[in-house]
Amino acid sequence: MSTLTPDSTQPLIFELGQEGRANRYVETGKPLDAFLPSSLLRSELPLPDNSELDVVRHFTKLSQRTFGIDLGFYPLGSCTMKYNPRVNDAMASLPQFRDLHPYAPDDMAQGALQVMYELERNLASLFGMAAFSLNPSAGAHAELAALLIAKKYYKERGEIRRDKVIVPDTAHGTNPASAAMCGFKVISLPSDERGRVSVEEIKKVLGPDTAVCMMTNPNTLGLFEDHIHEITAAVHAAGGLMYYDGANANAIMGNVRPGDMGFDLMHLNLHKTFTIPHGGGGAGHGPIGVAAHLVDYLPTPLVVATPKSNGDAMGSPSDRLTFALDFDRPKSIGPMRSFWSNFAHAVRALAYIYSNGAEGLAKVSQLAVLNANYVRVKVAEFLEAPYPEICRHEFVVSAQTLKKATGVRALDIAKALLDHGMMAPTVYFPLLVPECLMIEPTETESKETLDRFVEVLRGIVQTAQSDPQQLFDAPVTTVVGRVDETRAARQPNLRWEAQRG
Amino acid sequence: MYTPHTERDIREMLEAIGVSSLEELLRVPAAVALKAELDIVPALPEYQLARRFEHFARKNTGADAISFLGAGAYRHYAPPAIASLAMRGEFLTAYTPYQAEVSQGYLQAIYEWQSYICLLTGMDIANASVYDGATALAEGSIMAINANGRRKLLVSRAVDPNYRAVLKTYCDGLDVEIDEIAVRADGTTDLDALEAAVASRTYAAVALQSPNFFGAVDGLSPSARDAVEASGTVPITVVSEALSLAALATPASWGAQIVVGEAQSFGVALAYGGPYVGFIASTEEHMRRIPGRLVGKSVDKEGRPAYVLTLQAREQHIRRERATSNICTNQAHCALIATMYLSLMGKTGLRDVAALNLERSREAATAVSSIEGIDLKFTAPFFNEFVIDVHQDTAPVLAALKARGILGGVDLGRFYPEYATCILVAATELTTTADIAALAASLQEVVHVHAHAR
Numbered sequence: 001m002s003t004l005t006p007d008s009t010q011p012l013i014f015e016l017g018q019e020g021r022a023n024r025y026v027e028t029g030k031p032l033d034a035f036l037p038s039s040l041l042r043s044e045l046p047l048p049d050n051s052e053l054d055v056v057r058h059f060t061k062l063s064q065r066t067f068g069i070d071l072g073f074y075p076l077g078s079c080t081m082k083y084n085p086r087v088n089d090a091m092a093s094l095p096q097f098r099d100l101h102p103y104a105p106d107d108m109a110q111g112a113l114q115v116m117y118e119l120e121r122n123l124a125s126l127f128g129m130a131a132f133s134l135n136p137s138a139g140a141h142a143e144l145a146a147l148l149i150a151k152k153y154y155k156e157r158g159e160i161r162r163d164k165v166i167v168p169d170t171a172h173g174t175n176p177a178s179a180a181m182c183g184f185k186v187i188s189l190p191s192d193e194r195g196r197v198s199v200e201e202i203k204k205v206l207g208p209d210t211a212v213c214m215m216t217n218p219n220t221l222g223l224f225e226d227h228i229h230e231i232t233a234a235v236h237a238a239g240g241l242m243y244y245d246g247a248n249a250n251a252i253m254g255n256v257r258p259g260d261m262g263f264d265l266m267h268l269n270l271h272k273t274f275t276i277p278h279g280g281g282g283a284g285h286g287p288i289g290v291a292a293h294l295v296d297y298l299p300t301p302l303v304v305a306t307p308k309s310n311g312d313a314m315g316s317p318s319d320r321l322t323f324a325l326d327f328d329r330p331k332s333i334g335p336m337r338s339f340w341s342n343f344a345h346a347v348r349a350l351a352y353i354y355s356n357g358a359e360g361l362a363k364v365s366q367l368a369v370l371n372a373n374y375v376r377v378k379v380a381e382f383l384e385a386p387y388p389e390i391c392r393h394e395f396v397v398s399a400q401t402l403k404k405a406t407g408v409r410a411l412d413i414a415k416a417l418l419d420h421g422m423m424a425p426t427v428y429f430p431l432l433v434p435e436c437l438m439i440e441p442t443e444t445e446s447k448e449t450l451d452r453f454v455e456v457l458r459g460i461v462q463t464a465q466s467d468p469q470q471l472f473d474a475p476v477t478t479v480v481g482r483v484d485e486t487r488a489a490r491q492p493n494l495r496w497e498a499q500r501g
Numbered sequence: 502m503y504t505p506h507t508e509r510d511i512r513e514m515l516e517a518i519g520v521s522s523l524e525e526l527l528r529v530p531a532a533v534a535l536k537a538e539l540d541i542v543p544a545l546p547e548y549q550l551a552r553r554f555e556h557f558a559r560k561n562t563g564a565d566a567i568s569f570l571g572a573g574a575y576r577h578y579a580p581p582a583i584a585s586l587a588m589r590g591e592f593l594t595a596y597t598p599y600q601a602e603v604s605q606g607y608l609q610a611i612y613e614w615q616s617y618i619c620l621l622t623g624m625d626i627a628n629a630s631v632y633d634g635a636t637a638l639a640e641g642s643i644m645a646i647n648a649n650g651r652r653k654l655l656v657s658r659a660v661d662p663n664y665r666a667v668l669k670t671y672c673d674g675l676d677v678e679i680d681e682i683a684v685r686a687d688g689t690t691d692l693d694a695l696e697a698a699v700a701s702r703t704y705a706a707v708a709l710q711s712p713n714f715f716g717a718v719d720g721l722s723p724s725a726r727d728a729v730e731a732s733g734t735v736p737i738t739v740v741s742e743a744l745s746l747a748a749l750a751t752p753a754s755w756g757a758q759i760v761v762g763e764a765q766s767f768g769v770a771l772a773y774g775g776p777y778v779g780f781i782a783s784t785e786e787h788m789r790r791i792p793g794r795l796v797g798k799s800v801d802k803e804g805r806p807a808y809v810l811t812l813q814a815r816e817q818h819i820r821r822e823r824a825t826s827n828i829c830t831n832q833a834h835c836a837l838i839a840t841m842y843l844s845l846m847g848k849t850g851l852r853d854v855a856a857l858n859l860e861r862s863r864e865a866a867t868a869v870s871s872i873e874g875i876d877l878k879f880t881a882p883f884f885n886e887f888v889i890d891v892h893q894d895t896a897p898v899l900a901a902l903k904a905r906g907i908l909g910g911v912d913l914g915r916f917y918p919e920y921a922t923c924i925l926v927a928a929t930e931l932t933t934t935a936d937i938a939a940l941a942a943s944l945q946e947v948v949h950v951h952a953h954a955r
Contacts, residue, residue: 282630
């Protein structure tokens, strides 16, 4: 065992400690039955007692067994794993943000409301929407809100026959799943040979039962839907609504706007485009934006502003306003979550906007597209490129030919990358590209990092031809090798139990 | 801007791609080009940005007030070790642990979280977290609907009104009806009404909260439990103050099959409402209906113990419109914080914190209810929150307290017209004797003044 290399196993917290080894964070409490009859109390509390040092070591060791952006290149397609600036965390951790209770009266929460107001106004302008609600917790949550809005909108218009949601085959899995949660029937639309939604094909499925068409642009192949204005016009002509899945907004920010493309509803994943740390899978933040005719349906609450009689010193326009939470919105679909928003993330996202300004945000997207295309042309030298044209923030390659020649699959390439201190790209998505690797470098990576990634990937493809077994065995430098997923699913062990040990 | 590109980098990269400019890379049809000037805040250098946000923060005077606010979000002590560990970049900047070999640490932490939730609730399994308590109730209800196919839900009016509102939002989409059970005079759910309602055998689930929104310990009596079981209704327990799990009889002990709740109390900052962390736990029979991520323990190809995301056939990225839920993002980082909190506190510390919450809330209740003109509204035993009746409009009372630097509680009339003269008051281990004295002294003045004014 080395002092600096993690062991292959770290005991569970439940296997450490001794009963009574307590940390003195609070005073010793009286016995619980001094306050409640014992019939209402639990008989035992089978949790471990550990010293603070042992807990600190435990989680520090767990952190050393976890790969994040801070450790290396993370080209996970569709996830926008860009650098998460530390100043954003510092701002979110300011005590008067951190310790503010959601039921603090509006007049004692003016700073928090101002942050929410400024963020909402900036997003509306940046994406060409009339208004956003910061209520939904994540992208899929906002998709659900959008479909609830569509359902209510049609119900109020007496158009209850509109029960079909059109989803291209390149869409994220959350799109059809969200549609199903509102009772909509999903029509899957195949992409054309250019990897786009075809105007002719979509016209064939449009009709008086069309409710919503959910698209992302650029799509998950990284391609800009260049007929988007014709598609939105056709859907609108059929009486349907257009939904923009903002998962790929890092490709367009400040350059082109969903509102200008004709979209009626959209969401943003602030944890992608606006640098909120992903934190191992959340918390995210997924504001929903709408065009003017749908504002009344937005989930509550919204932040509303009224002019102050005298503005304060900083002199920015929003400093001359007074803010309040507005719950009284009779047409709203209602709230999507316990409290108003993932507020700490709103602070981070607004801080990121302040770091960049309009020009900076536009430049972010331009450089994200530059990085993706740079890697694309280099990788096309040794892996199949099913769509050899200018991409946006991400692109796909296929290991299909390589697999036929060597048996090496996209998964093996992914695992081999881990041995080089890099995260794997997204694999096997979108589903229409066989042996797909979806690569999104993001704008925060330097040319040197990209060059190194390309050379590592080139080396892996060469190894596939010379010694494929080496790739089937990968990864070998990680704390564990490939995990038996079949066993995990067939004999589920989802928790520690004392008798299991 | 956090972009490392030099002019030379850009030039060389454009050349490699074979285009002449960034504009050429981002060219779009004229029909969709930008139609308006962007109205965005000005770019600020980092030190000025910090000043701007400190300016915002200073306006949140509510963060510094003496606070008796609870109602689903609680002020508890969080040891600094949590922030120092949780803010490590490896945790903060990781994505969902799809690549298990380089995510063993995070996967293990989530497995520990799932285990903690099982141990606290008495349930067999727990998921890797959901957005918050309200969405946990909605998703837990969908599990029950999928289990027995019934299209109606029965929910106690003592369940957090925000949770019920969110449940309604979800149910409007699912075309599922919600009926409510009344609250008895003692502040707990009317179990006679509950027994009568479930006898119709039309409800997918019945949801009770304990401690309920009024702070009272609630739950199914043995007879109500039998009636619920006999009717094929799934009993769901809601827990919005997770700390209570350290003290109260487990939801499992009175028959819950699904336990949903909010774990913000375990070290997660108040942060004006989020992010928090919801949990869903259940008996084993509901395992394949549970939404969201699950971490399982398995072995690697050398036979070494290893953790991995499992039972993914339930999830949207595999099953699309046939998934158990559309959930993709969870609240992993908040769940990690809660796991750290539980590990640092341990059994002994948690018991102490729970005891102090019981003690301080009783001190506060005694002090406040001894004031003339103020009564405790309910008689049922409570955890760390209770309802006072001031027998007059609460708005001027709370405003007068606010003027004295005290956030006296949540106005119940906001959610329950029938309790328009009542205030929900919470006290935790952070509530001091001086805070309680200040509240009591202020209420004495305020309520007295208003009694005269009448």
